[in-house]
Amino acid sequence: MTLRKVVTYTLLVxxxxxxxxxxxxxxxxxxxxxxxxxKGNLIPRDVTFDNYVAAFERIPLLTYLWxxxxxxxxxxxxxxxxxSLAAFAxxxxxxxxxxxxFMLFLATMMxxxxxxxxxxxxxxxxxxxxxxxxxLSVPFFxxxxxxxxxxxxxxxxxxxxYEASQIAGxxxxxxxxxxxxxxxxxxxxxxxxxxxxxxxNMYLWPLLVTNTEQARTVQIGIKQMQSNEVASDWxxxxxxxxxxxxxxxxxxxxxxxxxxxxxxxxxxx
Amino acid sequence: MTVALPKQRVRAxxxxxxxxxxxxxPSIALFGIFLVxxxxxxxxxxxxxxxxxxxxxxxxxxxxxxxxxxSASFWQSIQATVGFVLLTVPLTxxxxxxxxxxxxxxxxxxxxxxxxxxxxxxxxxxxSSVIWMFMYNPSIGIFNRFLEAVGASGVxxxxxxxxxxxxxxxxxVWMNIGFTFLxxxxxxxxxxxxxxxxxxxxxxxxxxxLRSITIPMLSxxxxxxxxxxxxxxxxxxxxxxxxxxxxxTNSTNVIVYAIYKDAFINYNVGGASAQAVLLFVTVLLLTxxxxxxxxxxxxxx
Numbered sequence: 001m002t003l004r005k006v007v008t009y010t011l012l013v014x015x016x017x018x019x020x021x022x023x024x025x026x027x028x029x030x031x032x033x034x035x036x037x038x039k040g041n042l043i044p045r046d047v048t049f050d051n052y053v054a055a056f057e058r059i060p061l062l063t064y065l066w067x068x069x070x071x072x073x074x075x076x077x078x079x080x081x082x083x084s085l086a087a088f089a090x091x092x093x094x095x096x097x098x099x100x101x102f103m104l105f106l107a108t109m110m111x112x113x114x115x116x117x118x119x120x121x122x123x124x125x126x127x128x129x130x131x132x133x134x135x136l137s138v139p140f141f142x143x144x145x146x147x148x149x150x151x152x153x154x155x156x157x158x159x160x161x162y163e164a165s166q167i168a169g170x171x172x173x174x175x176x177x178x179x180x181x182x183x184x185x186x187x188x189x190x191x192x193x194x195x196x197x198x199x200x201n202m203y204l205w206p207l208l209v210t211n212t213e214q215a216r217t218v219q220i221g222i223k224q225m226q227s228n229e230v231a232s233d234w235x236x237x238x239x240x241x242x243x244x245x246x247x248x249x250x251x252x253x254x255x256x257x258x259x260x261x262x263x264x265x266x267x268x269x
Numbered sequence: 270m271t272v273a274l275p276k277q278r279v280r281a282x283x284x285x286x287x288x289x290x291x292x293x294x295p296s297i298a299l300f301g302i303f304l305v306x307x308x309x310x311x312x313x314x315x316x317x318x319x320x321x322x323x324x325x326x327x328x329x330x331x332x333x334x335x336x337x338x339x340s341a342s343f344w345q346s347i348q349a350t351v352g353f354v355l356l357t358v359p360l361t362x363x364x365x366x367x368x369x370x371x372x373x374x375x376x377x378x379x380x381x382x383x384x385x386x387x388x389x390x391x392x393x394x395x396x397s398s399v400i401w402m403f404m405y406n407p408s409i410g411i412f413n414r415f416l417e418a419v420g421a422s423g424v425x426x427x428x429x430x431x432x433x434x435x436x437x438x439x440x441x442v443w444m445n446i447g448f449t450f451l452x453x454x455x456x457x458x459x460x461x462x463x464x465x466x467x468x469x470x471x472x473x474x475x476x477x478x479l480r481s482i483t484i485p486m487l488s489x490x491x492x493x494x495x496x497x498x499x500x501x502x503x504x505x506x507x508x509x510x511x512x513x514x515x516x517x518t519n520s521t522n523v524i525v526y527a528i529y530k531d532a533f534i535n536y537n538v539g540g541a542s543a544q545a546v547l548l549f550v551t552v553l554l555l556t557x558x559x560x561x562x563x564x565x566x567x568x569x570x
Contacts, residue, residue, distance in 0.1 A: 004475075005376065008371060008374050008376060009376070011371055012371050012372070012376075012379075012382045015367075015368055015371065015382075015386070016382055016385045016386070019368075019385055019386055019388065019389070019443075019446065020385055020388065022397070022400045022401065022404065022443065023388065023392070023400070025400070025403075025404065025411065026400045026403070029403065037409065038409060039409075040408075040409040040410075040414050042411075081295075082295045082296045082299070083296075085292045085293070085295060085296070086292060086293050086295075086296045088292055089288070089289045089292035089293045090293075093285055093288050093289040093292065094285055094289075095285050095286040095288075095289035095290070096286065098289065101293065101297075105296070105300075108300055108304055109556075110552060110553050110556045111304055111308055111549060111552075112500070112503065112504050112548055112549060112552045113504070114504050114506065114525045114528065114545070114548065115308070115311060115528075115545040115546070115548050115549040115552075116303070116304060116307035116308050116310075116311055116545070117307075117528075117529075117532075117545075118307075118311060118314070118323060118528075118532045118538060118541060118542060118545065119306065119307035119310035119311055119314070119323070120303055120307045121533075122322070122323050123302065123303070123306075123307070138299070138303075139299070139302075139303040141295070141296075141299050142295070142296040142297075142298075142299035142300045142303070142304075147296065172288055197390070197391060200393065201392075201393035201394060201395075203393070203394050203395055203506065203507040203510075204506045204507065204510075204525075204529070207510070208533065218393075218395075219393050219394075219395040219396075219507075220395075222395045222396060222399055223395055223510070223511060226399050226402065226511065234403055234409075237399060237403075238399075238400070238403070241396045241399050241400060244393065244395075244396055245391065245392055245393065245396045248391040248392070248393065249388065249391040249392070251391065252387065252388070252390055252391030253384055253391075256383070256384060256387055256451070259390075259451065260387075260451045260452075260454060260455045261455065263451060263452055263455060264452060264455025264456060264458075264459065264490075
């Protein structure tokens, strides 16, 4: 039994070292000055934070971070609001064609978003939404996965409660707002964390619909930085990398349990 | 009162329908504008020659498709895509499964390891790619430093057509482990503990328990994760754009990157649309396959 523990711990520690190595390596590089980076050192001899200062000075990192934050929050709120409204309709309201509409919602999950990007780009362009937070966020507001996740939770609320509230003359929206949402905190948090993470990390769409410094998100900022500075200043690039992964890593660590439970629910259905 | 009742019921039903539509309308409207319309528009454009702005000029029938099937670069991108899928999906699942089995042990401090293994889920493709680009750097990156330290000669990880796809795939496996690990761990935790308790009493070994309890009970989760990973692999873009730009000699020019290049760099909207349609059909087939197989499994049980 103890032998098994020793073996397990050894494997756990080794795996952790391998998995976290790239992140630790990036952090280590971000603390070196240029000459040490070029020597190929693994650990900085003299720790310096100059790269972090330089990262803010050389590229408009604060603007990028702010843009990413705004876009991620917009999409998060949009997805949570639209998914919960739709899930409420699917669970509590009876109307003709509900089953078919639900099937169609599920069917949207089969469409790879990349297959529709050309007309979507043209739509955003004709709306005048290039380089705007609307163009970056609105196309992602409707989310079948989110609707599905919340529907699973809403189904656990007894339908009799809804009927009773209807007889008592409580409006649908008040029932939704005062009863359904408060008891569904866990899946709502799961969905929020998921939305924020995926939006913050989005790459292809922001690449297509932004082309000014004012509008770019951090992911595109890091691409600009890497292609402009190639090799000359890896320390600064790594400092920027560390700065842009901190928000999502913190969010992941805080919401890991909910995320895991929520995603598994979606998987097992 | 008795007269008013049927009237009331009719009104309630009507307003149920209205309310249903009202609550669904934001989602339906956005799906319509940003998913259904562009999907049909893509299919439509794939049969037309267009100007650089995607305005259809003349109907060309299946010309774009015919051109694709006879073009060497299209087959090369199919080859790159399939190679990428085969190199990333099985390896990611096997490693994530191993990590999940370790992290499912009831040990002190296990929470820390779970967090560490899921960390890459919080890492963006862009940030991860930049880190891997540095690790693959021929002169100062860790991989070549290691090779030199053991006396081997360095490799042009991202510039050698022989290694580029492998290098991008390895980086991708690392990026995808976090998400895959979380899902598999969730699946493991859903397995009824009493199964293991009775197996322990019977004195069965860890290997036997793994084969006769864990893997069968986990198979729906593994299946789900397999399909999701497969679909994700077909949609890969970011790491290609950052690490290789589809090169060297198109060896990493996966399908989504090919679509992007055709549409937004070469302004060949019709050709890009035809490739997008083929991508859509592929993903559709894979998803359909998933439903069919899951259905059969349910029948068996």
